[in-house]
Structure formats: C-alpha cells, structure tokens
Amino acid sequence: MELIDKLSILADAAKYDASCASSGAPKRSSRGKTGLGSSNGMGICHSFTPDGRCVSLLKVLLTNFCLFDCQYCVNRRSSNVPRARFTPEEVVRLTLSFYRRNTISGLFLSSGIIRSSDYTMEQLIQVARLLRETHQFRGYIHLKAIPEADPRLLEEAGRYADRLSANIELPTLTGLKTLAPEKELDTIHSAMSHMRQRIDAANDDAERDAKRLPRSANPKRMAPRYAPGGQSTQMIVGADATDDRTILQSAQHLYRDFRLKRVYYSAFSPIPERPAGLPQAAPPLLREHRLYQADFLIRGYGFRAEELLNAPGNLDLEIDPKLAWALAHRDDFPVDLNRAEPAMIARVPGIGLRSVQRLVDLRRLRRIRYQDLVALRCRLETLRPFVVTQDYRPTDAQRDSSRLRQSLTQPQPAQMALW
Template sequence: MAQLDLRQKLAVLADAAKYDASCSSSGTSKRNSIGGKGIGSTEGMGICHAYTPDGRCVSLLKILLTNFCIYDCAYCINRVSSNVQRARFTVDEVVELTLNFYKRNYIEGLFLSSGIIRSGDYTMEQLVEVARKLRVDHDFRGYIHLKLIPEADPRLVEAAGLYADRLSANIELPREEALNRLAPQKSMGVIKKAMSQVRLGVEAARPGKRDRIKPPKFAPGGQSTQLIVGADGAPDSEILDRSASLYGGYVLRRVYYSAFSPIPDSSSTLPLSKPPLMREHRLYQADWLMRFYGFSAPEIAGATTGGMLDLAVDPKLAWALNSRAAFPVDVNTADREVLLRVPGLGVKSIDRMIRVRRYRTLRLEDVARLCRGIDKVRPWITALDWSPGGLTDAADLRARLVKEPEPVQLTLF
C-alpha cells in the first residue's frame, strides 16, 4: 500500500469522521491565551462547525486518528471488512495539524475519534496522548473533545477527562439486541459503564462550598452520545425513551441523532434506503422539548402514529392538536410551565412575556411583538382583547396551521 502524505491522510480521515454527529463545543469552561500564556481559546469566532448554547458558532478540526478498525460493525463504513481507503495519523501529526490550523485561525478546537487498532487500551492511549501533548507540552487552551473507547482501562478514561473538555461514548443503536446483532464486539453494558465513570468524574470535580482546594477539572463540558436512526427498526417513541433514560441516568449534555446512511457492501440485515432527514430533525425537536420545555417522552409519544413522529408537524404542535382540552391558556395569568407548551412560543419569548405582564395586561399585539409569529400562537391563547372562540377545537385547525407543499409538475425530460 502506497504511503499517504499528511494532506492525503487529512482528506481520508476528515471524511471518515463525518458520520459521528456528537460534535459540539457547548458547556465547557472558558480559557484564553490573553497575556501571551498558552495557545488557543474556547472563545471567539471562526468557521462554523458547531454551536454553543448562546448561539456562537465555532470551528473544530474533526478527524479520526485512524479509520483502520478491528471491529466489524455492520453499519460502519470503517469496519474491518469494508473496502475503503485506509489511513492513520501519528500522535505528533494530529498535534501538529491542530496547532497549525489554530495559528492560521481555521479552528478553535479539536474533535478526535478513532477506529479500534490493536486493542481498546492501545487506541485510547493514543487519543489521550494527543490531548496530553496539546495541553501539557504546548499549553493549548482551545477546546478538545475526545471519543471514548468504552472497552479501555478505567484509568485511561480518567486521564482523558483531565485533558479533554468533553467526552463521548456512542450508544449507537436504541435496541440492545440490535447492537449485539450488528456490532457483536460491542456491549451496551460496557458502554454504559464507561458513561457512568464519566458521570462520577464530573460530579467529583464539582467543588463544594466548604472546599478550600478545588478538585482538578474533569471533562467540564460533560459528556454526550449518539443514536443512529433508522438502522434497527426502532420507532421514534422508543428512541426518545432511550434518550430520556440516558439523560436521567448519566446527566448527558446532549444526545445526537444521526440518520442511518447506507454504506457500500453493507449487510443484508440493514435497510436498503436511508430514513428521511426530516425524521432526524423531528427527533431533535422532540429532544429539545424534553430538555427545555418540560415534556416527557411518553407525552410526546402520545401524539405519534405507530410510535413515529409526524413529519409534517413539529412535535409541540402535534401534542397540542392531540391535547386540545389543555387550551386556550391566558397569557396574562398562566404559569411559565403552561406557556412553554403553547405552539409558537419559545423560552425567550415566554420569559419576555412574563416580565412585561408585571407592568401591563397583554393584548394580542403585545404577544405578536414578543414572539416570532402570531398565526401559530393565536388558536391556543387568550389575551385582554382576544379569545379564539371555537378556533381551538376547529376540525380543520391542522390544515389551517400546516402549509401543504405546492404540487410540482413532473417531466419526462
């Protein structure tokens, strides 16, 4: 096999990393190189690769250490039986790329994952060594996200948390039996054990009120995971149940959803086509409802058909159409938790509304100024000068709120 130069390796291993969606820089502690100390920063603007909670977009170098892998996961393009071009970085090459890209203002951090080479311990050692060299040898203060190898020694997981801002171990498939069938070398129990260790490490690193000496930081950006959608037949309701249990059990910052993409020479047990991307989008919306709007997974599932989210209607509107007895709500008296369930009202709009109503009674025009669009909100609220009357219970309300796509003239040419 011909030796690849650094540019060719980068092309191969950056492309191989695109299948991992759990890439974000949110939630980390702020560090910078003001005063000439250190290299890099977790602050600033750059090429848009990921978003922080405040909406700031940051650039990350997202690569694999190698796409060689001793595992044979049926859904993975880098599996050992896959016929793809292979490449491998050395530890020093990843360090050099990260520092050079940062100095050219291309990136603000690194997202590093890898195929399994030799063993889980050996691979994890390589990933940790990249982070150690950046932090210790080069005083790099930018963002680092390391992918965990769950089978690795717990001491390596602990070391990873001391150098990285965020760690992630991918659950990958919602159903345990599907993981056993499609990825026989992986174990749901082993993955969860690694995630438990990260949770305990993060909790132990939180200083107590009476602590004179602060404990060393451990993955200040927390941990995340990824679920592949559409590879194992799990309906959306089952995926959301799995996500809810992961958030509750491991205090995850994010669960990422990645629509299954058919790969060359794939197993006959996998679907022949990928699910619609709108399904992935609806799962993200439902996830947002669970994290910030007080919805439970069973509530969202109650508005599904056969466990599948409605692709034409966002999950919040679908729930409202299925729960009309809870509406309309008075924007002048309703609690915040109630207002969060009104279609068309977001967290910021509701917080502004609650502040304003302390000083004046809200009219419909006030609500219109405080939210993005009043048409979606109107059927679900009452205000000083507005009542929806029978609109809330109208049989054609869904049709009024959902714009049907315009017909497209087909052609043979």
C-alpha cells in the first residue's frame, strides 16, 4: 500500500480521539467522505497550549488493526473498515516531512492494539526514540499510553514524549464492562497512577536541580524529564446512558487523584454497522460544549460537580453552567464587588478569572464603579442582575429568576458594526 493511502486511512481513523484537539473541531463522522482527521488538512489537528497558542499536530494511528472489540470504536476487531499499518520509520518520515514544510509543530500518535499491549507500546516508543535520538527532533510529541502495557514501557515513553494520555473512554465500570469488556478500569487507573508518580518525581527533581545548580550548568547533569506536559484522557459522551453529573464526578476524581492536565469530552459519533446497544443518533454537540464549560469551572473556578448538578441528570443546554448555578442560588446574589471574596466574585456570571484579579487589584486603590466593568469588557448583559458596585445596584425585577432566565436566553437582535 502506498504511503499516501495509509495516511488517508490512519489519519481518518485517528479523528475520534479528542485528547489532544480543541472542542471546536469540525463535525466528526465516518458516514460519507467528510474529510480526514479533525481539521482542515490530511491528519492535521489543532491543539491549544495553556497560554492560548494554537498549534498544529500530525494526528495519526500507527495502525487501525486492533485485538479489542470495543463497541463504540470504528476500529474495533469486528468492524468492516479498510485497515492499514505504518512502520515506525514511515511515521518518522511523515512527521519530519510535514515539520520541514512548517505544516505542523509536532506529532500525536495513537494505535490499535496489535499482537499484544507491550508490542504496541514498544512500536509507539520506537517512533519517539527515532525522532528524538536519531533525528534530534525537538518538536512536540504526544504518545498514547497503552494501560495494559508493562510499567517499564510507560516509564520509557515518558522520557521521549511531551505528554502521555491513557483514555478512560467511559466514566463508569458498568459502561466499560458493557461496551468494552476487554478493558479494565482498575488497569487504566493503575497506569494513570504510575504516570502521575513519575511526573511528580521528575518535577521534584527538576526543582531540586534548579535550586542546586547555576543557570550555566550542563543540562546533562540535570535530572531527566518525564512527560513535562503531563497526562490527559478522553471520555465519550452519549455512547451509553451515563448522565453529565456522573461524567463530571468522574472527571473531578481524575483531576484530584491523578493530577491530569485535561479531561477531553468527545460526543459519540454514529459508526458504520452500528452494534446493538449503541444509540442510533449522536448526542447534541452542545452537550459536549456544556461539559467543557463545566469542566473549566471545576478546574479553574473552584466549583464541584455536585454544585453544578445537585441531582442526577444532564447540564442545561439553554444556558451555560455558571449562569445556571447563579440562577439556582439567587440568595447568594447580588455580590458587592467592593467587599466580596475573590472566590465569590469569580462565581458571578460574566466575570472571568482575569477580571477578578484586576477588580481585586483595583479596589485596593479605590471603590469599584460600574464603568470599571465596562472598561474590563465583562459581559454586562449577563452580570448586571448579580453585582453591586459603588454606583450601581440591580432592580427588584432583575432578581426574579424565571424572568431573568427568559431575558438571558431569548435571541438578541443583531447590531450593525460601526467600524
């Protein structure tokens, strides 16, 4: 098979793994010719760094042959799809070719399980080893960690990769046993725990070396790195009946126990020859978006999953989770921006974390006024019912939650641009 044909198959097969890509990627589907990968190029995906930069990665599978028969996966053992397999040298050649053309900044490499988990992990490591040691590649490398592989192989993978990810796929043991009976939740957690321990140890060693050695020290004398970009995972949304509260509780557990950098959410996409037991239609993509919003509130704003959903069920699709929480807790509002704790100001709809810090800095100098919120470009139409400033207080009518919800969810008239 020609290399370009392999790339067509294995880039398309990789598009369902969202654990390195943004949630704003085009629609994922295997029905019809809808393009390759999850973006505009052949196997090119877009990921975002913590400082907001968008980077392009070559996103492919080493192979879409697989010993496992996970029912939600288009590459499962029983699936009737075209199959292909790269050699490690072919992936290296493709990566360097794209990189030299300034098309990508790095590589995202996953794989189906072939022969055994150890053999598959060895093949993934071989790609990274060739790039790093033979070709002195200093671009970004994200490797898929095979949870069932020997921990020594995970140890080696972390020495070459910037980030590792072991996909949990389904947030409950029941769901995993039903749709992916060959996978074990304890095995996945064990791999995550091992990677967390190695990442923590490497970070501790790096901090110790930074204090002990001068800046001009030989880098070879410093402790070896291990997956400096941390680890991530993916959960599929809508493949089973698991509700959003359970999904968010699982994510909360993963962040706390394994210190994951990110949990990615991937809306289940209908696949050819759908096995019995899978839903006939994909869930609304807005549900995936709401989960990302709620996840951000958990990671950055101090919310708990139980606060965002205090009973089993799914997130409100009409309004974002922060606004939904505020409407359900009207007794906590309005918040006096001149007196409230920063953590409470961060819970005001329409005020982001950067604005919170700027407001706290500003009120050390003088009283906060409504015009300060305008200058900070906060979402005024959203926050007005929830704040008090030196010169502003919401009316009694704005405190009515049902009326407020209606006003905030109705379509806004289009405005003509004045520039």
